[in-house]
Amino acid sequence: MAPMSFAGKTIELDADGNLANRGDWSDDLARELAAQDGIAELTPQHWAVINFMRTVFEKDGDAPSIRRLTKESGVDTKMLYALFPKGPAKRAAKIAGLPKPKGCI
């Protein structure tokens, strides 16, 4: 997808519109990506999900499943969908600066 510009920098995006280079990610960019998705403010619970996803990705090379996310991040399924109403897996990964998750669950 066409690159986006943020804080005077050009940010390359992959075919799904997620960051092409994870190195471009920052807390401020996460807030901007969230705002583009209609999330006006990232609460501590949003950050818990985002940070958990980034930690798992560093270790496993893919985002965690929803089941793992809800069991290990401290945010339950209902809350997860309330935080990311347009679909937690895909949207949270995007805001976390990660590629679209590969798993089905």
Add this chain to the structure above:
Amino acid sequence: MTQTAEPIQKVSIIVSRGSLEGVYPGLIMANGARMEGIEASLFFTFFGLDAIIKKRMNSLKVATVGNPGMHMPTILGAIPGMSAFATSMMKKEIEKLDIPPIGEFITMIHDAGCEIYACKATVDMFHLKKDDFCEEVDGVISVGQFYEKAAGAQIIFT
């Protein structure tokens, strides 16, 4: 072609079979829809109802007879214990993929905002009561009500 296609907004998934391999695909599709932000509902009918009956939902079995996908002669599939063996093998593989057991999966899907319904005709036929079902069931509805609720949805029969 994909340039003009509208993204799917809503799915209504019918689960009509009660074997483990008959129930999982519908659940995975419902959960996957919610993960993508697609509205979803599940309608359980005939033996599919076993997946939402409290006493049965966690003891569904893989069909080893009459299931060509098993690549096993019918006479072998009929040996006592064969279905239990195949079921335990499949459950292990399913767990490896981080797919929950049926009961936990139903809770997860319901918490994700997917509505869950039981088919009235089947409930009447099998003389079932509201009490027989897990608490996630949002109602026992007729085919007509199912179609009303499915308005604007893609209907998927499994």
